[in-house]
Amino acid sequence: MATDLHELLRSLRVWDPETTDLRPFDPATAPEAPLPLFAEWFAQAVAAGQPEPHTMSLATADASGLPDVRIVMLHGADDEGWSFASHAGSRKGRHLTGRPYAALGFYWPVLGRQVRIRGPVSAAPSAESQGDLHARSTGALAAALTGRQSELLGSLEELNRASDAAWERAAREPEAPVPSWTLYRLRAEEAEFFQGDERRRHVRLRYRRAGSGGSGESAGSGESAESTKSGETGWARELLWP
Numbered sequence: 001m002a003t004d005l006h007e008l009l010r011s012l013r014v015w016d017p018e019t020t021d022l023r024p025f026d027p028a029t030a031p032e033a034p035l036p037l038f039a040e041w042f043a044q045a046v047a048a049g050q051p052e053p054h055t056m057s058l059a060t061a062d063a064s065g066l067p068d069v070r071i072v073m074l075h076g077a078d079d080e081g082w083s084f085a086s087h088a089g090s091r092k093g094r095h096l097t098g099r100p101y102a103a104l105g106f107y108w109p110v111l112g113r114q115v116r117i118r119g120p121v122s123a124a125p126s127a128e129s130q131g132d133l134h135a136r137s138t139g140a141l142a143a144a145l146t147g148r149q150s151e152l153l154g155s156l157e158e159l160n161r162a163s164d165a166a167w168e169r170a171a172r173e174p175e176a177p178v179p180s181w182t183l184y185r186l187r188a189e190e191a192e193f194f195q196g197d198e199r200r201r202h203v204r205l206r207y208r209r210a211g212s213g214g215s216g217e218s219a220g221s222g223e224s225a226e227s228t229k230s231g232e233t234g235w236a237r238e239l240l241w242p
C-alpha cells in the first residue's frame, strides 16, 4: 500500500472515466448571462449525483490584500447575486467589512466542471439575514447561536458547554436572533465556466459584466479569443486558453 505522500499523489487520477462524465460544452450555445448557465450546471451536478454541490470556496482578502479561503454553503443565486451567510465578526466577516469583494469557486468533479465568480459583496439588511437563518435547520441556528466564530477557543469542553446551551435555545426559540449572523450577496462582475476535456482541451467561457473593468487581461497577442458583447444583458463573453 502506498503510504508515501508523493507516491500516493502520483497514484491518484483526476476524471476517472468510471466516475466522471465529461460532457461536450459548446460555448456558442451558452446563454447571454451567467446566472442561467450556473442554474443549468448546478441542476446537472445535482442530477449527476455530485455530493454537496452547494458547497463552495469563498476567497477574501485582508486589509493588506493577503488572501484567505474557506468553504461555505451557497444560500441562493438570483438577479441580486450569489448569497452565503456567516458571522460579521468572523475573519471572513472582518475581511468583507474592510474589503467588500470576494471570489467563489465551485468544483463538480462528477462532470469535470469548475465555476469561478468574482465581484463586490454587500450585506443584506438584518431582518433578511435573520429570516434566512430562521428558515434553516435547528442545527444551523444552534451553530449560529454558539457564535464567537474565528475567536480563539480555550478548550473543547468550553465549546461543548456553549453548543449544548445553543442547541437547547434553538429548539426552544426557533426565531432566536443572532445579530452577528449576516447574509452576504456577491454581485458577479466576472464568471468563468470550465468544462474539463479528456484530451485536455478544456473549454473556458468567461462572462464579464460590461463596464466592470474585469480582470484587466486582454485577449492576448493574436486577439484570438472570441468575445461577444450583448447590449441587452450587458455581459461580454470570451473564451480563455485552458
Ligand SMILES: Cc1cc2nc3c(=O)[nH]c(=O)nc-3n(C[C@H](O)[C@H](O)[C@H](O)COP(=O)(O)O)c2cc1C
Pocket: 055, 068, 069, 070, 071, 072, 073, 074, 084, 085, 086, 087, 090, 091, 092, 093, 149, 150
Ligand atoms: C461543508 C462546509 C460548509 C460550511 N458552511 C459554512 C457557512 O455556510 N458559513 C460559515 O460561516 N462557515 C461555514 N463553514 C465553516 C467555514 O469553512 C470556516 O471554518 C468558518 O466560517 C470560519 O472561517 P473564517 O475564520 O475565515 O471566518 C463550512 C465548512 C464546511 C466544511
